[in-house]
Amino acid sequence: MQMGCSTTLLLVFLSWLFFASRTHQLRSYETQMSIKCEDDSVTELRIVGDKPARVGEFRGFPIPNQTLSPSFSIDSFVTTLTRLSSLRVLSLVSLGIWGSLPDKIHRLSSLEALDMSSNFMFGSIPSEMSRLVKLQTLTFDENFFNDTVPEWLDSLTNLTTLSLKNNRLKGQLLDLRENNLDSELPPLPEGLGNIFLSNNSFSGSIPEQFGKLNHLQHLDLSDNYLSGTPPALLFSLPNISYLNLSSNSLSGSLPEHLKCGDSLSLVDLSDNRLKGQLPNCLGTAAIAGDKIMVDIRGNCFSIEDRDQHPSGYCKDIDKRRSTVKEIAVLAGVIGGIIIIVAFILVIGLLIYCKKHRKQEALIQHIAPKVKQDDPPSEISPELLANARIISQAAKMGNQSALPYRCFSVENWKKPQKTLIPQHFWVYKGRLENGTLVVIRSLALHRKYSIRNLRLRLDLLSKLRHPHLVGLLGHCIDGGMQDDSTIHRLFLVQEFVPNGNFRSHLSETSPEKILKWSDRLAILIGVAKAVHFLHTGVIPPSFSNRLKTNNILLDEHGIAKLSDYGISIITDETEKSEAKGDTTKSGHVEKLQDDVYNFGFILFESLVGPIVSGKGEAFLLNEMTSFNSQDGRLKIVDPIVLTTSSQESLSIVISITNKCISPESSNRPSFEDVLWNLQYAAQVQATADADQKSETTSRPSFS
Incomplete structure (x- = not known):
């Protein structure tokens, strides 16, 4: 290790000894530290403590045997860290760090991964962190942040992993529409009022926990790959007024005695694979349009003249997979024949496509043009x-x-x-x-x-x-x-x-x-x-x-x-x-x-x-x-x-x-x-x- 990195390492280590020595019974062997240097600079700093289990109540003041001492200053500590201008990975986990995270954290402009989970930080997540444009992973699990969910996270264009679980965040969820998020839907804070996750690639079923979001007013999960039957409690949430689940692969039947919340004014279930009878609270609205605006087109509900697919369109996915497996087995048995037939078909298709290429191009490029002349009225x-x-x-x-x-x-x-x-x-x-x-x-x-x-x-x-x-x-x-x-x-x-x-x-x-x-x-x-x-x-x-x-x-x-x-x-x-x-x-x-x-x-x-x-x-x-x-x-x-x-x-x-x-x-x-x-x-x-x-x-x- 060369002198430049050694000096910086000493600075960090002495700072750590400064606040660690003042903790309540934090023994040295309970802490693990690793530091990585490149080109005379510290690029990674990982410190993992072993604090006791999470407390049920924290009021912003130090707690003996769990947080760092009252003399600890998170502002001074972060100021020291910001001298590590080349730091790319920072992990400070289970150390009992307490206080409000300072705005100056944004000075770590090279950060690619930041993990400060299992600490006692509270207040808001600084908006200045939006300047950390290289950040790919951000983890603040198990803290006490109690402000609203940040609205600036979409400015972190390189962010691939975000975890804020077990905090006290509230207010409206970040609008994450039209991204490429492709996991299953995670459990969300119960204080959320609005959730906009449309035009992504979420898969799996809608969590039952969504039926407990009693403050939720607007939920938009349209244009994803969600499957299964939506939770019945979702329709009867006390404050829900807007529910858009369109353009997914939702299947099954809604309960006949489904209850609709008093505030519910718009429900969009179009372009899914739902079937059976439409619940009374939606059926009357869907036909009369007198209370709730309901769009159920593109499903298989047992309703005449409502733009529904035949029942065969909405077969259970398990049955479809079973059919695919049977076809695969059959294809294996007669594979030789299929290959020969496929070869003949490919040759035929090539000839057909060549012959009709102009015709297809004509169909695809027909484009109407505005004509303002009025037709004769006689x-x-x-x-x-x-x-x-x-x-x-x-x-x-x-x-x-x-x-x-x-x-x-x-x-x-x-x-x-x-x-x-x-x-x-x-x-x-x-x-x-x-x-x-x-x-x-x-x-x-x-x-x-x-x-x-x-x-x-x-x-x-x-x-x-x-x-x-x-x-x-x-x-x-x-x-x-x-x-x-x-x-x-x-x-x-x-x-x-x-x-x-x-x-x-x-x-x-x-x-x-x-x-x-x-x-x-x-x-x-x-x-x-x-x-x-x-x-x-x-x-x-x-x-x-x-x-x-x-x-x-x-x-x-x-x-x-x-x-x-x-x-x-x-x-x-x-x-x-x-x-x-x-x-x-x-x-x-x-x-x-x-x-x-x-x-x-x-x-x-x-x-x-x-x-x-x-x-x-x-x-x-x-x-x-x-x-x-x-x-x-x-x-x-x-x-x-x-x-x-x-x-x-x-x-x-x-x-x-x-x-x-x-x-x-x-x-x-x-x-x-x-x-x-x-x-x-x-x-x-x-x-x-x-x-x-x-x-x-x-x-x-x-």
Whole structure:
């Protein structure tokens, strides 16, 4: 050992003797010390004591035979340590160190591992430690830190191991969303109020201990690899209001008599493998939406028309593993045959991929482009009653009540002669089984090949959602007599009988007017549909012609969006392909266009169609009126003012302002829009219930 390291070692050793000699009966043979030097510098210092078992109570003062003496100064000790500027590993375990850890600990800038567990440190963990950017391991187990969980730990970008167990930490847990944490979920302090661990790689089951976190208000474990059945007590925690367990591999059945906490307002169990009956406290909310917002899509619950998978999709994982083992044994027996077959298949696939590479590239790169031109609003009086000849039928799965079909154009020739060659015409027809349909006629340039067009139609046919007008089939007409460069395409859609949203907004009949809660329900339905078009299909569908007259209402008042996805098959897509692949920024711009147009739907829902028909510039100017109470009274539809609560109305006005922001970067995502609308509906439902309660409880005088 050279002189530089020896001097430093002596400094540390004398400091240790200084405070160790003043401890209460701390014998020298009970302490183990190791020091490692490199290039005249101390790089590792490990001291492990043998203090008695952890005490139940510590009030910040020295305890005989357990802590270092009253004359010990943790500030002076850390000051001495900081002279070891090259120190990479520091371990001071079970030494009885007491006091509040000084901020100057951050001067050990080379630290990669720090372990000060089983001591008597209290107060907060210094925020200056966020400067220790090389730190990989941090352990403060079995101390008495009693402040909030540090919020700066995410700045330690190299940190791989963090352990703070058996302390007295409280408050909100660090937001650890969107990291690469991949262990099982650890037990957490019972004082936590919020836990955000989404978009990681946590596996295993949710600990039963989570059902004892009585201060917990928000829990987000979505987008992980969690399995098993969630603890029943998790739903009935006294303060829980937000519970998101979506996009995991949770399985099994929830208890039939599951209890939901009084504060619970949102439960997301979507995209798991849960099955059986939905518990009463969630089932009523999931169907009626009157108390708790519940999302159960993508499971196997025994509920009709709730976007559930078949029961076979949610088989127990153990059974699946057993099946895999059986297949492995069988593969071993007939391995030779499989290898030969696999070889033949690989050769065949290579030939197939080479042949269809262009086709696959076409499907993957279809990217809609915004088209602002309004389609003609006139509806032809022609009744295509003979639209019933079917040349072939192709069932597209069980997402729709009627299968998708290819119709023949034979019986449409006569009505077609009356068409004017323009972009969009709408007809009403009836299938042979009596089903009413709407037939939309589009003129397309002949630069499309039949195969190209059918690929696009195949994409469009897969856009199925409860709030989208169902596409039942199509018919391709090869050309027109007066223009040989035109294809005419007929899209056959379900007939939605109750008119469009715009006409209902202008309704004056008392029994037909739309109250605020009715308008919110329609807006939420449309927002769900657009959110699905943006995130629920590949490739996503943008530029969806969002206007109030493209929102149709069925006989039950359920909103359905029409004219969506048309850009997939119009000339606009071909033009965008000629310019090259659509960039990511282009996709964001198109998505924001949908947000922007939906903002005007929100605006029209607030003020009515009369004002909204005066042009975009006028509307943007009128938006300033929302900033004052008097301005709202002048511009907001009286029906809205008289049927809405102040809080619910303010939420929608706020999100409307954001949607119509001139700067696209300031506009919210559709997920944010949907969340705000659902929250506004919940606030309104609570206000309506309170008002009804006050009315019924008010004494009457006769």
